[in-house]
Amino acid sequence: MNYLISSNIFCDIDEEQLIGVLLKRLANFFFLTKDEEDLIRKYHVDVLKKIEYCFQNVDNKYFSADGRVFFASYHSGQYLIYLYFYSQIFAGLKHQLKDKFYYLNKILHSVDIYAEVELPAVFFFEHPLGLVLGRAKYGNNFFAMQGCTIGGNKGVYPIIGDNVKMYSNSKILGKSRIGNNVWISANTYIKDEDVPSDTIVFGQSPNLIFKDIKKQ
Known part of the structure; x- marks a missing residue:
């Protein structure tokens, strides 16, 4: 049986x-005050709004049912997004709950996405074990799989376009x-280099190989 938990979820x-x-789950690992529990309840509707917008724009059969957004609480990839949106909200409020949500995501899903990392409104991860996402600038409709890393070098972080x-x-x-519309193939390593839009990229910096995605 499925339940309607918002107007479209x-x-x-x-x-x-x-x-x-x-x-x-939070109480299993961290001490929660009554005030913190109340805040979590208060901002649940805001999290669901973010979930709705993200999920309805994700092209994956598990994210919708009968024309509405479907949130499977036991789908770890979806629950990861749920926890991230909570951490993002509390990061904006500069509240310590941001660290508890970040840490719980790390414990449950083996991902390292700090609360103050600003992912786009629409993103999707497939089998995201070992995912480490740093403070880059992320374009919309970002997708990543297991073992992917985005990080800094000498204090400088990447800028990532849309549909990467x-x-x-x-x-x-x-x-x-x-650039926009870029596919970064498995095991590719990009460091301090630019990748043009509409490209599939292979290899290791400084010897990257680019192919026009429109010709593939």
Whole structure:
């Protein structure tokens, strides 16, 4: 049985169960005050709004059902996004809950996405174990798979365009600018280099190989 937890989101459990499970998971690892529990409940509607917009723009069959957004609470890739949006909200409020949500995501999903990393409104991860995303500038509709890393070099972080796909174990570091509509193939390593738009990129810096994605 599915439950309508907002105007356009179905879930496999009802909203009170969803929040209850979340609070229990947090309490298993961290001390929660009553005020913190109240804040988590208060901002749940804001998290669901972010979930709705993100999921309805993700091209994946598991993110919708009967023309509405579907949030599967036991789908780890979806729950990861749920926790990230919570951490992002509390980062904006400069509240310590941001660190608890960041840490819980790390514990449950083996990802390292700090609360103050600003991912776009629409993103999607496939099998994201070992994913490490640093303080880059991310374009919309960002996609990544297991083992991907985005990080800095000498304090400089990448700039990533729209519709960028990172396949397994690929890396982008330092002063790198990635164009729009770029596919970064598995095991590719980009460091302090630019990648033009509409490109598939292979290899290791400084010997990258570019192919026109429109010709593939």
